[in-house]
Amino acid sequence: MKRILVTxxxxxIGSNFIRLQLSEYPEIEVTNLDKLTYAGNLENLKDFESHSGYQFVKGDITDPEVVNSLxxxxxxxxxxxFAAESHVDRSILDSGPFIQTNIVGTQxxxxxxxxxxxxxxVQVSTDEVYGSLGPEGLFTEQTPIAPNSPYSASKAAADLLVRSYVNTFGFPAIITRCSNNYGPYQFPEKLIPLFISNxxxxxxxxxxxxxxxVRDWIHVMDHCRGIDAALRKGEPGQVYNFGGHAEMQNIEITKLLLKLLDKPESLIEYVTDRPGHDLRYAIDCSKAESELGWKVETDFQAGLKETIDWYLDNPEWVNRIRTGKYREYYEQQYGTR
Ligand code: NAD
Incomplete structure (x- = not known):
């Protein structure tokens, strides 16, 4: 595995994955193809800009000319x-870009x-393609696909395309499905960085x-190590689930964040629920554990604390994002609060 294309x-997650590759594999050459949408930030890999094994190409995965010439x-x-439109709330406002990037881009x-x-x-996918669980049970790789949001439907469609290329053409693809990630460099529209900043x-x-x-939380580096294990040791045609063994209600994680930040619970404001909001995701990752020799390494509380510290230590990174285009969307979603 010498030359890899990361989209x-x-x-x-993609920037954390590239960080892992360039740090762990001295011989690796990574090309990063990214359109730089609102969620793409060159600053995420600033310290690797002059690394001899790293090349950035600005481009759109939906453009066959760009992809083929690369x-x-x-x-x-x-x-x-990794390239995707990734935010469920945005897919509810406008599913168009999700269909384009997540489905057409994959094709x-x-x-x-x-x-x-x-x-x-390797197709980096999500546990959200499985839909929603009741209070009991876990998603396994055999759980039928039943997505409930335009985001998860677009990711599920991409997974099915990948599956069809494996079965029709013998194409050596692997699908990974992971639960909610947390960690450094997450765009502050997602729950943990949003709540830390607010x-x-x-x-x-x-x-x-x-x-x-209820969501299951996994540190982004544990996810990246899982994708790396699937890439290097996974069997073509297989699906591997990754999760953090850290199921929590959103209110529990919010209270924990406030406690770690030493802020009052009076900051919590209950707002109208997201339409079609999945009740519970929980994942069985025993296949990845037994077949890839992968396991979660980060203790959830320690990882969360380290993540909070990262956001507090990097206010410029957060502020530059929270003022640009992100602002308009934020105000559309949440007003000016
Ligand atoms: P992100 O939104 O932070 O990053 C997406 C990246 O893709 C951005 O850099 C963006 O510029 C780029 N991009 C978007 N459209 C593109 C296009 N048409 N061509 C080229 N680049 C394009 O997303 P993330 O949270 O890092 O998620 C990465 C992948 O992991 C996604 O496929 C997502 O579905 C999956 N995933 C995410 C989570 C999570 O908790 N964040 C969990 C499981 C799976």
Missing amino acids: GGCGF LDSVDFDAVIN VLLDAARKHEVNRY AQEGKSLPIYGEGTN
Whole structure:
């Protein structure tokens, strides 16, 4: 595994994955293809800009010319697709970009990777494709796909396309499905960074419904190590689930954040629930544990504390994002609170 193409590497998880590759594998050459949407931030990899094994290409995965000319110019051993529109709330406002990037973009990448006979393709997907659980049970790789939001439907459609390329063409693709990530460089529209920033500024923390929705949280580096294990040790055609063994109600994590930040619970503000809000996600990752030798390494409370410290230590990073385009969207969602 010498030359890899990472798409969406300027986003939250992709940038952490590139950081991991360049830090752990001295021989690796990483090309990062990213459109730099509102969520793509070159600053996320600023310290690797002059690394000899790193190359950034600005481009759109939905453009076959861009993708094919990149694959013509470099003989990649693998493609890892992180590029996506990733925020459920935005998919409810406008699903168009989700269909384009998440579905059409995946098809363009699959066709180009197949044409160029790339040896490994990893589709980075989400546990949200499985839909919602009741109070009991876990998603396994056999759980039927039943997405409930335009975001998860677009990711599920992409997963099905990947599956079809495996079965129709024998294309060597792997799908990974992971639960909610937290950690450094996450765009501050997602719950944890949003609430850290709001609490610091003494603003309210808008929590959907009664805050009883349950999510499983995983540190982004544990997820990245999982994707790396799937890339290097996974079997083509297989799906691998990753989770953090850290199920929490949204209200519980919010109270924990406030406690760690030493801020009052009076900042919590209950807002109208998200339409179609999935009640509970919980994941069985025993297959990844037994077949890939992967396991969660980060203790949730320690990881959360470290994440809070990262956001508090990097106010410029947060502020630059919270003033630009993000502002308009934020105000549309939450008003000026
Ligand atoms: P993100 O929104 O932080 O980053 C997405 C990146 O993709 C950005 O850099 C953006 O510029 C880029 N991008 C968007 N459209 C593009 C296009 N058409 N062409 C090229 N680049 C484009 O997302 P994230 O949270 O880092 O998620 C990465 C992947 O992991 C996504 O596929 C997401 O579905 C999946 N995932 C995320 C989570 C999570 O908790 N964040 C959990 C499981 C799976």
